[in-house]
Amino acid sequence: MSETPLQHEPVLTVFQKGAEGRRAFQCPERDVPEVDPEQLLPARLRRSQPPRLPELSEPEIVRHYVRLSKRNFDLDSGFYPLGSCTMKHNPRLHERLAALPGHARLHPLQDAEHAQGALELMWNLERALAEIAGLPYVSLQPSAGSHGELAGVLLTRAYHEDRGEHRHKVLTPDTAHGTNPATVTMAGFEVVKLATNTDGGVDLEDLRAKADTDVACLMLTNPNTLGVFDANIQEISHIVHDVGATLYYDGANLNAVMGLSRPGDMGFDIVHFNLHKSFTQPHGGGGPGSGPIAVSERIEPYLPCPVITRETHGDGEAAPARFALENDRPKSIGRLRGFQGNYGCFVRAYAYICSLGAEGLKDASETAVLNANYLLALLKQEGVAEHLPLAYGELCMHEFVLSGGPMKRELQIKTLDLAKRLLDFGYHPPTVYFPLLVEEALMVEPTETETKETLDAFAKAIAEILREAAEDPQLARNAPYTTPVRRLDEVGAAKRPVIRQAL
């Protein structure tokens, strides 16, 4: 970013560039007879004017988009410790595999009979995810973590309705990711907040008071968004199951526990995975995601349609298996989307699981936790903890949440100022102002793919920014200085987006 030389050409939109008649590609002269267009398509369906497309040469197009790409921050150019988002490196091997024509060119409407390889990959991925979650049945359909949550809450509703029960509340801790209460509301349930205890876990007294037969489900993240593993999970599970509710695991934070602990063993009924976080996919910026769910025996009848089935004909293991898509499931909540899910994500996640193996996945989680704790210890050593103390506990899982409250009072800079100043040091800022219950929160998730050198340099950068602030808080308050744009009106951008450039 700061390495990009100054450009003297003005920054124009693609519509402002080019010249009339300029082309990237010329079609050869037509060598077939011309046909009256009316015979092919009636006039009412045809354009009367040619589309107003930009007219550019190929080098202009390439430069335009490459230049735009450099004006953004990305994981391939720098450290991206965005808490709760697991911005780990995406191995290039996965891209090669996803681009193989048999994967990339497979038509989504191809019938199952002629897509056996793809179905086998999906079936194998389902088995691997079932093993990781400790829950036997998987649906790959949901397209994001939040979509997996919606699937899970709809499954819960189908489960209770099938038993003739009418429950209208869903419990979520006040540390929950914003998508949890949003999902609950979308699915037509009432959100009931649970308090957090002094250790950063669920307040058991509050849970006991609120768990009754109106409760359909408790949605929990463990480790939660504070980076704290709730040691009371078995007790929580008993309380929830005693009132006949289901226990939902928000598995977006699975990066801390892969191969170490399994939600199914903790008593959860439904789990969603974020393949685009824990299992590597380029993500952020709205790219394709994948949020499969794994469920227990009692939830299985309601799984979305279709499900993948595997049958072997003939004797023994060696007989070739046939895969099919099964739609005849009377209790199913139905389809969640077109086709079977974001298939490219399945290929990458499966490649990741196969190339790491069971031991490798466990190692990834252990290293993610080690890296987070190493960074936390470094920040203490650099004297940062005094102004930015850890919000809960002593150690963390794969991420930690600091409170910028003391920094704001003692050094007169806010968490937002620190985040903006970090951009000048070449780092993407951590997540800010989440979770809501921590004052001036700063949520850091380094992931397992960063080197010790990167973590050392990042800790030094934070310490340097605090030193600067002690002398002159204005420096951070006016940051960033080196980015293509300075401080933006983010609320304005969200509420009044300019999505159409006047031509």
Ligand SMILES: *Cc1c(COP(=O)(O)O)cnc(C)c1O
């Ligand atoms: C990212 C995240 C989600 C939502 O996942 P999306 O794929 O962004 O919809 C839910 N819960 C937690 C804890 C997360 O970090």
